Amino acid sequence: MQTTAEVSGSGLDLIFKYIDEQQNEFVQELKEWVAIPSDSSDPQAWDEIVRMLNVTADKIKTLGGNVELADLGSQKMPNGQSVHLPPVILAELKKDPKKPTLCIYGHVDVQPAKKEDGWTTDPYTLTEINGNLYGRGASDNKGPVLAWLHAVEAYQALKQEIPVNIKFIIEGMEEAGSNGLDTLTEQRNMTFFSDVDYIVISDNIWISKKPALTYGTRGNCYFFVEVEGQKQDMHSGVFGGSIHEAMTDLIAVLDSLVDSSGHILIPAINKAVAPLTEEEKKRYQGIEFDLEAHKKDCGVTKFLFDTKEEILQHRWRYPSLSIHGIEGAFFETGTKTVIPRKVIGKFSIRQVPNMDPSEVEKQVTEYLHKVFAERNSPNQLKVTMPISAKPWVADVSDPQFVAGRRAVQTVFGVDPDLICEGSTIPIARNFQDVTGKSIMMLPIGGADDGEHSQNEKMSRSNYIQGTKLFAAFFYELSQLPHI
Amino acid sequence: MQTTAEVSGSGLDLIFKYIDEQQNEFVQELKEWVAIPSDSSDPQAWDEIVRMLNVTADKIKTLGGNVELADLGSQKMPNGQSVHLPPVILAELKKDPKKPTLCIYGHVDVQPAKKEDGWTTDPYTLTEINGNLYGRGASDNKGPVLAWLHAVEAYQALKQEIPVNIKFIIEGMEEAGSNGLDTLTEQRNMTFFSDVDYIVISDNIWISKKPALTYGTRGNCYFFVEVEGQKQDMHSGVFGGSIHEAMTDLIAVLDSLVDSSGHILIPAINKAVAPLTEEEKKRYQGIEFDLEAHKKDCGVTKFLFDTKEEILQHRWRYPSLSIHGIEGAFFETGTKTVIPRKVIGKFSIRQVPNMDPSEVEKQVTEYLHKVFAERNSPNQLKVTMPISAKPWVADVSDPQFVAGRRAVQTVFGVDPDLICEGSTIPIARNFQDVTGKSIMMLPIGGADDGEHSQNEKMSRSNYIQGTKLFAAFFYELSQLPHI
Structure with a gap:
């Protein structure tokens, strides 16, 4: 390979032109990736994930990358069977110690999808309609992963030197909980991650x-509150009026959690929430978000708050409590006159800085036991917390955000919004806790992509402009003062 | 057939002796009936109900009965398909206008049963263990129906004249809601039912x-309370904190129904309840009911009330409210972070004299709308009452109860308890409303028979002594002043 000129503004122009010219090939490659049903929800179908990971690894190899398929061992399933986990791709392109190193995280597994769930098109056949590319994984997360690879490809095709060292960590179990990835991160912290300067996630x-840069995600504490009554399910005609019903107790306990304005009633739980700073407040004002259009999208006449700022703050930087359902009670259509023996209420509290899940667990447990004790019921209450994921928040003055902002300006001609995710993406916090590296999320998916839903899509524009964004991001990272 | 002597006390002794001698044959016949899986819960399996009804009809014919299989037409299923209902047996034995006429109601369909539900024996193979006959339908209601037929058979085998005229109304849809039977009762009120003096139910x-005579059953008003929120199920991470959640509204609304002492909180609903009379109060004192043993059976340490009288009164003659479950929320094991779009709470209120279901519907609907309005939620509330069954109560001074008491004294040597059922048996109230005849329940099943449960059984003793009770009941009815 001949020595390539150092990339520059004009070099980027050539790259952008190349990406535009190659766009049909890039869409075709996405079509091939979407055609692999790498649904991680069903261990029986994990062969497809392995196939998808091999296709990804081969692609990285054609870009000159060294690829390791890191083994994660086996996982015990609820039925007692042991299933071997799909591996994780750890890869790196040619390394230059003078350049900063960017580690790109992505995943190539997908959520389940069936035509009969209500898809207009076949979910595993990428179909373009009015500029949108419909298919499972188009946005979450095969499209973005390919966009990263195509950004690399563009530099190489034009024989331009990529201005950063690039590593990839690509998994096939994200939608199933990233099983084993946290352990792998710890194991490779002093090796694979040691020379990484920036970790970027586009998921x-x-x-x-x-366009937006994402600097935070909420965490999640998920609770089971179980009330156990009599020995077996009973007939409400025969026993109703004589027995302390577990369901009545549970309903009362669940009703003590949150009021009709969305305020969490568990004492002290809001005390740990980081106060809203003036700088943060200002940040919310500038965000582009059409509240009326959003109401229409959601099909509601009213939100819990009236202003854009309040709505976004309560989605992103304040805790929220949702009651999801009850296990053990009658749930079918029709009627059944049962007094259920044991019922398990399920609710979760989204975590924000500086809440501490173990503290939250204590507060919730104590409170529910107190509420229950006041009922003087002979039934048994048990509170457990099967999920505990911490929030992630980055410092938006981190240089990586500067590079991200500049890359957005270059490609889109606008300043990106600084946004958060209300949902939980544990991998960001895990990377942060274990590696201590700079982490940023650089999304390219559109607000209406319908990740996890029927008719998931990414627009051709977002896919191609996103590829340019990533190429520009390489350049902007290299322009930062070397860390 | 030669003229038979009129039955007398000594005649009954012979009949009892015959029943004892024939008991193995009677058990064998029950075994044959139990072997037919006449489960009415699944319309696909209604062929078995028709087969069971034909076996029953043939048996009645061997006793000299005229049998009509009354057609009930078709029923529209939830999936839109129309399914032809199994017929109802209307039969009568030889008629003598000088004798009173007894109409015996029973059913030969059963609840679902599968070995894997936790049966110790095969549910459709009647199996005798320690004097108990285990099998689906042994107690509910094939055993009692056969006991009636064997009582007739005993008179005939001994060439004793049956001292009453006998009619049968035997259905195959009781466990599925007695579909069509109310209409048939109305249609045949002036024909089949016109010469009936007494209706007896042993179900x-x-x-x-x-032993006991049953003089009342509670009715039932079943409610759906639906809260509809946003356009579709949403992710609690993304939207939690910004949206009025339907589930939170529903939990609050359900929590307003009943307090921890079982007291119904809907205003005025208790006002219609008939006051407890002194005579009734006394009746409860005499009932044999071991509260401590009952606690142990239920697996509870405490009931809502401390005395036998209160417990029985609250099961039988006061209303009760049970919350059965929620449709539309997350009900499975594990975790799901959903904000359900639409949830339907299900609860029911057992009805007692003099509650009026249409009044109860109004009270409940108004109350829930008021509670909901106070939440100031933009979600939609809908309250419906898909089931409305009135209570049934008989006058215990009715001559039929005199005959019942005497028959119990003859066979068991004790005075029967006068009891009620807390559950709803709509057929009694329907017969009462339509025909205006004297109605009594004459149970022969034991308290621990486990109707609707795994390991349903009837003891051999109850089955055989019950057959004698029915034979004696024929005699005692004939000894009443002719009505």
């Missing part, structure tokens, strides 16, 4: 038509 | 080891 979406 | 159980 989320914008919140409007405007 | 329930004792409440202790002591």
Whole structure:
């Protein structure tokens, strides 16, 4: 390979032109990736994930990357069977110690999808309609992963030197909980991650038509509150009126959690929430978000708050409590006159800085036991917390955000919004806790991509402009003062 | 057939002796009936109900009965398909205008049963263990129907004249809601029912080891309370904190129904309840019912009330409210972070004299709308009452109860307890409303028969002594002043 000129503004122009010219090939390659049903929800179908990971690894190899398929061992399933986990791709391109090193995280598994769930097109056949590319994984997360690879490809095709060292960590179990990835991160912290300067994740979406950089995600404490009554399910005709019903107790306990304005009633739980700073407040004002359009999208006449700022703050930087359902009670259509023996209420509290899940667990448990004790019921209450994921928040003055902002300006001609995700992406916090590196999310998916839903899509524009964004991001990272 | 002597006390002794001698044949016949899986819960399996009805009809014909299989037409299923209902047996034995006419109601369909549900024996193979006959339908209601037929058979075998005229109304859809039977009763009110003096139902159980006569059942108003929120199920991470959640509204609304002492909170609903009379109060004192043993059976340490009288009164003659479950929320094991779009709470209120279901519907609907309005939620509330069954109560001074009491004294040597059922048996109230005839329940099933449960059984003793009870009941009815 001949020595290539150092990339520059004009070099980027050539790269952008190349990406535009190659766009049909890039869409075709996405079509091939979408055709592999790498659904991680069903261990029986994990062969397809392995196939998808091999296709990804081969692609990285054609770009000159060294690829390791890191083994994660086996996982015990609820039925007692042991299933071997798909591996994780750890890869790196040619390394130059003078350049900063960017580690790109992505995943190539997908959520389940069936035509009969209500898809208009076959979910595993990428189909373009009015500029949108419909298919499972188009946005979450095969499209973005390919966009990263195509950005690399563009530099190489034009024989331009990529201005950063690039590593990839690509998994096939994200939608199933990233099983084993945290352990792998710890194991490779002093090796694979040791020379990494920046970790970038492109596994989320914008919140409007405007590009965005993401600096935070909420965590999640998920609770089971179980009330156990009599020996077996009973007939409400025969026993109703004589027995302390577990369901009545549970309903009362669940009703003590949150009021009709969304305020969490568990004492002290809001005390740990980081106060809203003036700088943060200002940040919310500038975000592009059409509240009226959002109401229409959601099909509601009213939100819990009236202003854009309040709504976004309560989605992103304040805790929220949702009651998801009850296990053990009658749930079918029709009627059944049962007094259920044991019922398990399920609710979760989204975590924000500086909440501490173990503290939250204590507060919730104590509170529910107190509420229950006041009922003087002979039934048994048990509170457990099967999920505990911490929030992630980055410092938006981190240089990586500067590079991200500049890359957005270069490609889209606008300043990106600084946004958060209300949902939980544990991998960001895990990377942060274990590696201590700079982490940013650089989404290219549109607000209406419908990740996890029927008719998931990415627009051709977002896919191609996103590829340019990534190429520009390489350049902007290299322009930062070397860390 | 030669003229038979009129039955007398000594005649009954012979009949009892015959029943004892024939008991193995009677058990064998029950075994044959139990072997037919006449489960009415699944319309696909209604062929088995028709087969069971034909076997029953043939048996009645061998006793010299005229049998009509009354057609009930078709029923529209939830999936839109129309399914032809199994017929109802209307039969009568030889008629003598000088004798009173007894109409015996029973059913030969059963609840679902599968070995894997936790049966110790095959549910459709009647199996005798320690004096108990285990099998689906042994107690509910094939055993009692056969006991009636064997009582007739005993008179005939001994060439004794049956001292009453006998009619049968035997259905195959009781466990599925007696579909069509109310209409048939109305249609045949002036024909089949016109010469009936007494209707007897033996489709329930004792409440202790002591025989009982049943004079009341509670009715039931079943409610759906639906809260509809946003356009579709949403992710609690993304939207939690910004949206009025339907589930939170529903939990609050359900929590307003009943307090921890079982007291119904809907205003005025208790006002219609008939006051407890002194005579009634006394009746409760005499009932044999071991509260401590009952606690142990239920697996509870405490009931809502401390005395036998209160417990029985609250099961039988006061209303009760049970919350059965929620449709539309997350009900499975594990975790799901969903904000359900639409949830339907299900609860029911057992009805007692003099509650009026249409009044109850109004009270409940108004109350829930008021509670909901106070939440100031933009979600939609809908309250419906898909089931409305009135209570049934008989006058215990009715001559039929005199005959019942005497028959119990003859066979068991004790005075029966006068009991009620807390559950709803709409057929009694329907017969009462339409025909205006004297109605009594004469149970022969034991308190621990486990109707609707795994390991349903009837003891051999109850089955055989019950057959004698029915034979004696024919005699005692004939001894009443002719009505």
